[in-house]
Amino acid sequence: MRQIKKITWLIMLPMLLHTMVMAQTSIKGKVTGPNNQPVSNATVTIKGKAKASQTDAKGEFTVMVSKGETLVFSSVGFVSKEIKVAEQTIINVKLTQDEGLLEGVVVTAMDIKKNPRELGYSVQKVDGDDIQETQRENFVNSLQGRVAGLTISPTSGAAGASSSIVLRGFNSLSMSNQPLFVVDGIVVDNQSVDETSDGGRGIGLASDRPNRNNDYQNRIADINPSDIDNVTILKGPEATALYGSQASSGAILITTKRAKTTKFQLQYDNSFRVSQLTRFPETIDQYSNGNNGIPASSFRYFGPAYGDTTLLFDNVKLFFRPGIAQTHNIGMDFGLKNSFFRLSGSVFDQQGVVPNNDFKRYNLRLSNTTKIGKYIELMPSVSLIKTENNKVLRSAGGYMLSLMIWPNKNNILNFEDPVTGDKLPLFSSNPNADYDNPFFNVYNNVGKDVTMRATTSLGININPTSWLSVQGRFGYDAYNIEGYTRFHPKSFYVSSAIQGTLDNYWRKYAGYNHTITATAKKKVGDFSFRGMVGTMWQDYKTQMYAITGNTLSSTESFDSSITAPNSRVRLLRNYFGEYNKQILRQFAYFGEAAVSYKNMLFLNYTHRFESASTLPAKNRNYNYPGGSLSIIASDLIKPLKNSDVISYWKIRTSLAGTARLNTPYSTQSVFVNNFASGNGFSYGFTNANPELAPERQSTYELGTEFRLFRNKLNLEATYYNTLNKGQIIENFRLSYGTGFVLNTQNAASTRNQGVEITLGSNVINKAKFGWNFQMNFNKMWNEVIDMPKNVSEYYIADTWLYGNARGGLVFGGPTTSITGFGYERNLNGDVLINPTNGLPVVEQLFKIRGDRNPDFTLGINNSFRLNRFRLNFLWDIKVGGDIFNGTHRFLTGAGKSPLTADRFTPRVVKGVLKDGRENTNPTPNTIVVVPALNDAYYTNMPEEDFIEKNVNWLRLRDLTFAYALPKNPFRDLPGIKTLEVFLTVNDLVLMTNYTGADPAVNGNTAGSRGVGGFGFDYGTMPAPISFNFGLKTSF
Amino acid sequence: MPGIIGNFVGSSAAAGSAYGLANDGVNIARYVQYFATNSAGNTFDQMGGATGASDALGSVWAMHYFGMGENLNKMVNWGMEEKKWDYVGVGYAIRAFSWLALTNMYGEVIMREAFRPEQLVFNYDNQKDVYDTVRAIGRLALDYLNKTGDNASQANLAKGDAYFYNGDVNKWKKFVYTVMARSFNHLSNKAEYKPDSVIKYALLGINANDDNATCKFANTGITGTSNFYGPVRNNAGALRQTEYIANLMNGLNSRFTGVTDPRSFYMLRENTNGTIRGIKPNKGASGLVTADQPQSFWGQVFSSAAAPVSDVTCRYIFKNGSPFPIITASENKFMLAEAYLRKGDRSSARTSYAEGISLNIDHLNTDYSAGVPAPRLMTPAAKTAFLTNPVVVPPAASLSLSHIMLQKYIALYGFGMHETWVDMRRFHYTDLDPSTGVQVYADLVTPSGIDLFINNSNKLVYRARPRYNSEYLYNIAELTRIGAIALDYNTKEQWFSQK
Structure with missing residues (x-):
């Protein structure tokens, strides 16, 4: 089908080209702005005709006109200019900035474009060019540091890794905190596969796994970064109030590139990447396998030190390979009369730094803008995407941990018998009792996902009169994923009796949504009024067919037919040949009333009425208001009006409410499959709640914006305060006296506050040299302000990755806390020591031992321009925030951590004996321990010791150096208009006080709920350093 | 129902968890010296209780309240609605057994307030009341097992208990009688102990191997x-x-x-x-x-x-x-x-x-x-x-x-x-037989010194603490009332073995 479409367009192309050469006179020229800066992408139209042209990067244009016609030059942020064509062949135009519209327009909720002056809330915009320039295939990763209040947590540095996105901190304890993604006014899916299926009733895997050792792409990453014109980030619920509950964690609005004229343009760019993994947890290598100083065939290194002659291998180096990737993007603009087309395609092919980890993506997109008559504009688009991801396991069960503790006397390359291909034994004749060699692991414990996606949308704008406009946005987004995860029959991670496991799944998603709005405007004297009414319909269906089985009859095939039939387990409905479904439908209508006075006082009120299918009938209909006020103080206060210092000063405030929904079907306890002999059904763990009501979120925001020194410096500051009441807590534990293990209630409340400051400056803006600077500061703090009194801790089970530390939440504590085991102490705070062995007594209780929330984060972006050179670099700074370094705990227990290097040094643990007198008459500990001979010294260390406090980082995220070639060498190459070569380096510099590989860690995938697993490090592969080079050209 | 049966031993319902007698049995067998670990240092070999955040010895708790829990209630309710009296009877029979197994492990347990899905905290009841309830439910079970007609049918019941009694209500009755006999037999130290009650119910109970209450397994290669x-x-x-x-x-x-x-x-x-x-x-x-x-x-x-x-x-x-x-x-x-x-x-x-x-x-x-x-x-x-x-x-x-x-x-x-x-x-492990003066469990040596778990304060084990992740996080007030917060709670003798 796709093939046919491609061919059709190739045939049509010459015809389109033909229509363009019929004009009369060719006029060239240059459009400039202040300081003679070229204005690129300015539109040049002939008055009264649809035909138009655009200026290039140097502000130059060519247009065919007849004498007597009028050319109109316009560009966002500038006052339009009209020039009548006489005898000239060169027209140079100087545009003046439109002070009132300096920032241009911004896209707000419902794809309504507004003047930033009137907004009572904070919005931030990122240019598509900046996103593309990072060469990051998952475009969300390029947003980190560029937007105040936006945090991206990639799951790992693997090819195809997911990323979770959080705007303004964590509001919900057990539901998703991911924002809504909207592309050209259409809601687009960003789920990651959540492996948990709650005993087969959900849409996870049949083996019902906890999102720890696999990863699934967050689906918004399917978007081709080269199709993005710009991204607008709506952070608070005031901004997203019109999108309703789906956007209670904010919204990210993507506007795609569209052709604006009929002029034929072709762009091509490519990028070639080499990546190298350079950051690893530190290990020591001088001790042999053993326990308590005695040699033993175990994966612990408390044996004697190696002799000088022992041959040791650098297995870590032997394991990883250079990552290689290439991207090719092509874009084509063309048009016919009043219809403008853009066709774009992209191929991305990546080989990860871990063997057998690859990712491929193919994108094709066709969009069109057609004007029909005077009033109607149609904007259809279709995108087709295919991704393929060969995956390896991560975290527990992954290659990383076994690589770190693989005996260095053993050459890691010898992992299979060269003849039979069998796993080579290391310590045990039973392969299932022997750790998997990391190579064996990545080649044999494997997964794969193949996704096919089609997103179609249609935008309709009708402007029958100057005061009324009607907009419709209709979108259908669908994809299928087919995937598997296989554990080899001889893997350490399955017992020999199991003989391997294979999980297969088939996932289908289909989402339809539309929004229709009608806006009327009226000006009466100094007052302007605007009224809007609209409706929105959303219908999202995710379906899953999943099967797991063991006793694999083949290691070549990944078809579920190789599992033993009697061992197969499916999701509940799959037994009846049907997919498990999760359907969410939501209907809403809403309105907005706005009034402004003299373009300097803006008052806005919105209200949304919503009905959602996930809630019980009696609580299904709910509504919430939003309001904002914006004052342009610089206009209001007379003396400021023409000030050289303060050019613009705005004060804004807004308030809004919104709701958050429960997971579909969490209102009714259901039976799940029972796998006891005879099968049948029994209740799952979950006590569903037929009384559930939507979670309520209310926020207020205060902000101010300054433009100082004749617009040289922009400063924007925002404070927000969000209260989430009656949070829907799914899967929280109570006494089993309820008859269940997990419960569902409107139980807790949280408060989330923050300050965001953006400082930007166009420091130098000369014709030959320019320097732009932007800084995004973000500080958040949050607290669990209500929880049932008897619930001492609520935790997201996924985060309990290793040992006894997890993302537990405690009344009065932060929402980002780490709970875990620690030292038992007396009233004086001294560590208690076990009198029998001299080791500390561990307090085996999950108490708050750390907080992952940073003190603040700062993104600093600098862009320099010198003649034909450009240099951009983005620093990402994080100060504070704790990390549970599970990897370090693992390596310490295994005798590989540098912490164990001085194991032969006798020591007395500082503390007092737990002898019953620890609080009355404490006895200081004097028991000498030699850890080398008593390695319980290390294994006994509680998690508290491995929570690294106040981890900071300074990271050079993206660095781009580009050079635009002069035209000369290509004189003879017809058609080439611009040619730029570039080098982009990702993650080049990382300075941190963290002892692990990389402090930007996430123990879970983006599919995890609530606060998720950021700040939990357990066998996570960090992001490699990547060098991207390529060229960018247009024809 | 197969799931409930499976739960006797160790269920594999949602998420493959293993709740049941056999799971906790691994540790209880260490208390009674059936099994010991092949290396030193196991807490339960030392008669220790579950410590810290461990759910060890909480499996029967989960079996009773969750695994069987609402499933048994549902089965009884459906049986009533559909007039499948045999299912109702079997439901009560299993519940009687389960209350007894539960209280023998934990002593005081949640009984009157059990299975209230909307409640946040739960009060505990005395063991004596639980014993009385076992017999009351046992009698209720017998009433329904005796009730034939309507939709009670061996063939239909066998769909549920194929891996247990295969639809034979007479065997279920014997099961109930033996559970009743157990409940009287356990009180041998008490003044009100009547051997005739034990004899009466035991004679009506399971007396042939063919009547043994046994969980059978389909053994298809999956854990469940x-x-x-x-x-x-x-x-x-x-x-x-x-x-x-x-x-x-x-x-x-x-x-x-x-x-x-x-x-x-x-x-x-x-x-x-x-x-x-x-x-x-x-x-x-x-x-x-x-x-x-x-x-x-x-x-x-x-x-x-x-x-x-x-x-x-x-x-x-x-x-x-x-x-x-x-x-x-x-x-x-x-x-x-x-x-x-x-x-x-x-x-x-x-x-x-x-x-x-x-x-x-x-x-x-x-x-x-x-x-x-x-x-x-x-x-x-x-x-x-x-x-x-x-x-x-x-x-x-x-x-x-x-x-x-x-x-x-x-x-x-x-x-x-x-x-x-x-x-x-x-027999308090080492009681002497009053008639012979020798130790009933002849030659039994209970752990002592460093072989007795440190938290036991030199006392032997008499109970398990309630399941940690059910009670110790969410029901602290009531645990404090019954003394279950103490580190040696596992050594507190239960009502049934006291005089």
Whole structure:
């Protein structure tokens, strides 16, 4: 089908080209702005005709006109200019900035474009060019540091890794905190596969796994970064109030590139990447396998030190390979009369730094803008995407941990018998009792996902009169994923009796949504009024067919037919040949009333009425208001009006409410499959709640914006305060006296506050040299302000990755806390020591031992321009925030951590004996321990010791150096208009006080709920350093 | 219903969790010295309780409140609505059993407020009230099991309990009677103890091996259909037989000196010397030379905790598909023997005692001969020789509580640890028989000194604490009231064994 479409367009192309050469006179020229800066992408139209042209990067244009016609030059942020064509062949135009519209327009909720002056809330915009320039295939990763209040947590540095996105901190304890993604006014899916299926009733895997050792792409990453014109980030619920509950964690609005004229343009760019993994947890290598100083065939290194002659291998180096990737993007603009087309395609092919980890993506997109008559504009688009991801396991069960503790006397390359291909034994004749060699692991414990996606949308704008406009946005987004995860029959991670496991799944998603709005405007004297009414319909269906089985009859095939039939387990409905479904439908209508006075006082009120299918009938209909006020103080206060210092000063405030929904079907306890002999059904763990009501979120925001020194410096500051009441807590534990293990209630409340400051400056803006600077500061703090009194801790089970530390939440504590085991102490705070062995007594209780929330984060972006050179670099700074370094705990227990290097040094643990007198008459500990001979010294260390406090980082995220070639060498190459070569380096510099590989860690995938697993490090592969080079050209 | 049945042993409902008797049995068997770990340092070998945030010994708690929990309620409700009286009866029968198993483990438990899905905190009830409830529900079960007609049907019931009684309500009635007998038998230390109550219900109860309450397994290769102690479930790798059980069966115990029990090669594992030896709790190999160290129950060397690919080297309840007994006729006979003896009817006591042994031998021969070395298979002659050996079956006049409790101890080996623990606690592990002045559990040495868990404050174990992740996080106030916060709560004697 796709093939046919491609061919059709190739045939049509010459015809389109033909229509363009019929004009009369060719006029060239240059459009400039202040300081003679070229204005690129300015539109040049002939008055009264649809035909138009655009200026290039140097502000130059060519247009065919007849004498007597009028050319109109316009560009966002500038006052339009009209020039009548006489005898000239060169027209140079100087545009003046439109002070009132300096920032241009911004896209707000419902794809309504507004003047930033009137907004009572904070919005931030990122240019598509900046996103593309990072060469990051998952475009969300390029947003980190560029937007105040936006945090991206990639799951790992693997090819195809997911990323979770959080705007303004964590509001919900057990539901998703991911924002809504909207592309050209259409809601687009960003789920990651959540492996948990709650005993087969959900849409996870049949083996019902906890999102720890696999990863699934967050689906918004399917978007081709080269199709993005710009991204607008709506952070608070005031901004997203019109999108309703789906956007209670904010919204990210993507506007795609569209052709604006009929002029034929072709762009091509490519990028070639080499990546190298350079950051690893530190290990020591001088001790042999053993326990308590005695040699033993175990994966612990408390044996004697190696002799000088022992041959040791650098297995870590032997394991990883250079990552290689290439991207090719092509874009084509063309048009016919009043219809403008853009066709774009992209191929991305990546080989990860871990063997057998690859990712491929193919994108094709066709969009069109057609004007029909005077009033109607149609904007259809279709995108087709295919991704393929060969995956390896991560975290527990992954290659990383076994690589770190693989005996260095053993050459890691010898992992299979060269003849039979069998796993080579290391310590045990039973392969299932022997750790998997990391190579064996990545080649044999494997997964794969193949996704096919089609997103179609249609935008309709009708402007029958100057005061009324009607907009419709209709979108259908669908994809299928087919995937598997296989554990080899001889893997350490399955017992020999199991003989391997294979999980297969088939996932289908289909989402339809539309929004229709009608806006009327009226000006009466100094007052302007605007009224809007609209409706929105959303219908999202995710379906899953999943099967797991063991006793694999083949290691070549990944078809579920190789599992033993009697061992197969499916999701509940799959037994009846049907997919498990999760359907969410939501209907809403809403309105907005706005009034402004003299373009300097803006008052806005919105209200949304919503009905959602996930809630019980009696609580299904709910509504919430939003309001904002914006004052342009610089206009209001007379003396400021023409000030050289303060050019613009705005004060804004807004308030809004919104709701958050429960997971579909969490209102009714259901039976799940029972796998006891005879099968049948029994209740799952979950006590569903037929009384559930939507979670309520209310926020207020205060902000101010300054433009100082004749617009040289922009400063924007925002404070927000969000209260989430009656949070829907799914899967929280109570006494089993309820008859269940997990419960569902409107139980807790949280408060989330923050300050965001953006400082930007166009420091130098000369014709030959320019320097732009932007800084995004973000500080958040949050607290669990209500929880049932008897619930001492609520935790997201996924985060309990290793040992006894997890993302537990405690009344009065932060929402980002780490709970875990620690030292038992007396009233004086001294560590208690076990009198029998001299080791500390561990307090085996999950108490708050750390907080992952940073003190603040700062993104600093600098862009320099010198003649034909450009240099951009983005620093990402994080100060504070704790990390549970599970990897370090693992390596310490295994005798590989540098912490164990001085194991032969006798020591007395500082503390007092737990002898019953620890609080009355404490006895200081004097028991000498030699850890080398008593390695319980290390294994006994509680998690508290491995929570690294106040981890900071300074990271050079993206660095781009580009050079635009002069035209000369290509004189003879017809058609080439611009040619730029570039080098982009990702993650080049990382300075941190963290002892692990990389402090930007996430123990879970983006599919995890609530606060998720950021700040939990357990066998996570960090992001490699990547060098991207390529060229960018247009024809 | 199959799930509820599966829950007796160790269910595999949602998420493959394993709640049930067999799961906690791994640790309770350590308390009663059926099993010990092949290396030192196990808390339960030291009679310790669950510590910290551990859910150990909380499996029966989860079985009762969650695994069976609302499922049994639903089954009873549906049975009522659809007039399937047999299902209602079976539902109550299992609930009666489950209350008794629950309280014997934990003492005070949530009873009146149980199964209130909207409640946040729960009060506990006294054990006496739970015992009364067991009997009340037992009688209710009998009423419904006796009710025929409407939609009660053997064929339909068999759809639910195919792996238990296969739809036979008469067997379910016997099950209820034996549960009632247990509830009276457990109160032997109390003034109100009446041996006649035990005798009445035990006579109505399970008295033939065919009536044994046994969980059977489809054994299809997934955990849910496999025996908890088999290699597929992989739960018994580190467990080894103790010196106590080995000596009871190899003739080294002072009560049965010189008698080699023909059942030993069925229930226990030999060493490379071909003899039966066992280990002491918390002593690892206990000084046994390698050739004397017992194999694992899966036939692996002493030090190996690994599960074999196939279960051909396994025997008894340690095979993937072996049935797992819940209550046996043999146990019922030993209850009778004890009650007759306490009543003073020595001749009936001796008869029941001998029947208890005989039924156990038959049971082993029928269900558990697979994997036993051919020369060790029990012949009828061997059985007769054993039963006529006066050291084993003495004349009525010399039959003692010690004989009965020790043979019951052997007959329940490996699966009946919950009931054996009740018995041992009734005798406070080392009580002397008032009529003979010797220790009822002859030669039993309980852990002491460094082998007794530090938190026990030098006391033996008498209960398990409620499941941590159910109670210790969410029901603190009530735990404080009953004293369950104390570190030695596991040593607090329960009501049933007190005078």
